[in-house]
Amino acid sequence: MWSSNELTERLKLDRPIFQAPMGDYTTPALAAAVADSGGLGGLGMWGYSAEEAERRISGFRQLTAGSLNVNYPLWEHPGGLSGMGPEMRARLQALYDEKGLGPVPHPRPSTGEVDEDHLDVLKRLRPEVVSFHFGLPDDAILGAVKEAGIFVICSATTVAEAKALEARGVDAIIAQGTEAGGHRGTFSGTHISMQPGLFALVPQVVDAVKVPVIAAGGIADGRGIAAALMLGASAVQIGTAFLRCEEANVPGQNRERLATASDSSTVVSDVVTGRPARFIRNRLIDELSAEGLEPLPFPAQSGLTHPLEKAGDGELMGLYAGQSAALTRDLPAAGLIETLVRETNESLSRFVGSTGHLA
Ligand SMILES: Cc1cc2nc3c(=O)[nH]c(=O)nc-3n(C[C@H](O)[C@H](O)[C@H](O)COP(=O)(O)O)c2cc1C
Numbered sequence: 001m002w003s004s005n006e007l008t009e010r011l012k013l014d015r016p017i018f019q020a021p022m023g024d025y026t027t028p029a030l031a032a033a034v035a036d037s038g039g040l041g042g043l044g045m046w047g048y049s050a051e052e053a054e055r056r057i058s059g060f061r062q063l064t065a066g067s068l069n070v071n072y073p074l075w076e077h078p079g080g081l082s083g084m085g086p087e088m089r090a091r092l093q094a095l096y097d098e099k100g101l102g103p104v105p106h107p108r109p110s111t112g113e114v115d116e117d118h119l120d121v122l123k124r125l126r127p128e129v130v131s132f133h134f135g136l137p138d139d140a141i142l143g144a145v146k147e148a149g150i151f152v153i154c155s156a157t158t159v160a161e162a163k164a165l166e167a168r169g170v171d172a173i174i175a176q177g178t179e180a181g182g183h184r185g186t187f188s189g190t191h192i193s194m195q196p197g198l199f200a201l202v203p204q205v206v207d208a209v210k211v212p213v214i215a216a217g218g219i220a221d222g223r224g225i226a227a228a229l230m231l232g233a234s235a236v237q238i239g240t241a242f243l244r245c246e247e248a249n250v251p252g253q254n255r256e257r258l259a260t261a262s263d264s265s266t267v268v269s270d271v272v273t274g275r276p277a278r279f280i281r282n283r284l285i286d287e288l289s290a291e292g293l294e295p296l297p298f299p300a301q302s303g304l305t306h307p308l309e310k311a312g313d314g315e316l317m318g319l320y321a322g323q324s325a326a327l328t329r330d331l332p333a334a335g336l337i338e339t340l341v342r343e344t345n346e347s348l349s350r351f352v353g354s355t356g357h358l359a
Helices: 006-010 028-036 050-063 086-098 116-125 139-147 159-168 198-208 222-230 252-259 283-290 300-311 333-349
Strands: 017-019 041-044 068-073 129-133 151-156 172-176 213-216 235-238 266-269 277-280
Touching: 017 028, 017 041, 017 333, 028 041, 028 050, 028 333, 041 050, 050 068, 050 116, 086 283, 086 300, 116 139, 139 151, 151 159, 159 172, 159 198, 172 198, 198 213, 198 222, 222 235, 222 333, 266 283, 283 300
Parallel strands: 017 235, 041 068, 068 129, 129 151, 151 172, 172 213, 213 235
Antiparallel strands: 266 277
16 A cells, blocks of 8 residues: 555654645644644744744644654854845845835844754654754754654755765655755755756665655645655655645735746745745846845845835745645645545556556
């Protein structure tokens, strides 16, 4: 049966479907609805304090006995930023002035880490899975998370990254194809034009590592799930398709942009946050890219672009989305999982007879 394997058994899942942890787009209600339907719920912790992380995990636990993935994007302190990016700031100031938003704020450096307080929350509340994006933390943190009995996974965008993660001791690897919405999980500096799409990436990662592989990027219906499993994936991680679930924290205007997207609506750009990510293409990205301006280091650049959201103009706010945005549907999370399972069954049964052999 396609829906059960070593990975799903280890994580107590009925379906090999992971709902991507997507920062504050993901809510305890969304993750719980997915977990209640037999998938893996995901909660992003980017920007959340340890107390907020605790509240989010506890909120999930109150709603369901299912399994949870808690996610940390990691990045290093960029050093001092004062006086950086004057041209970028001037270009943004023109957009701020157009919307009457006052002066562009000064960039603030930050670090993305699992600090002692977060580690304490993880050890006490023990989510079934902790996932990392942009590489792994140092051995002390990684070891402490694993010692707590937590299953550790991390995104890889190339075979070399997957091997490096396996060598550091991850329990499974998310193979993130270039179709994926959100930030590229790359941590090796491989240029986006050289990172493979999911169809090429998954079988090559499966051949290169011994741990289970989770396919992510452009999967939004059962055909995509069936294909990923055929390519050797043990599970899929789906992001964009969950953004239109009522439980996701996505404003109406952005839901509309997803609903009207086409196959060529998205673009990978670093001008919104300082790191390459796939977004719905819009005026903000076009104008900041046109002049070849260097963005500030991640995520200080988003400290400059984010306040534009106050203007409520979809053309001036970043909306992360993958290349299959046009395949997404307006469904509650439980309905989406049910639909994905039915479609996967239909896709697979087209090729396999009732005996389980090829027809
Ligand atoms: C809105 C959005 C936010 C995301 N935020 C994160 C994040 O905080 N951490 C992370 O590991 N991945 C994040 N991702 C990437 C997902 O983990 C995953 O790679 C991607 O959603 C898969 O492609 P798909 O969107 O086409 O399904 C995000 C994706 C989207 C669409």
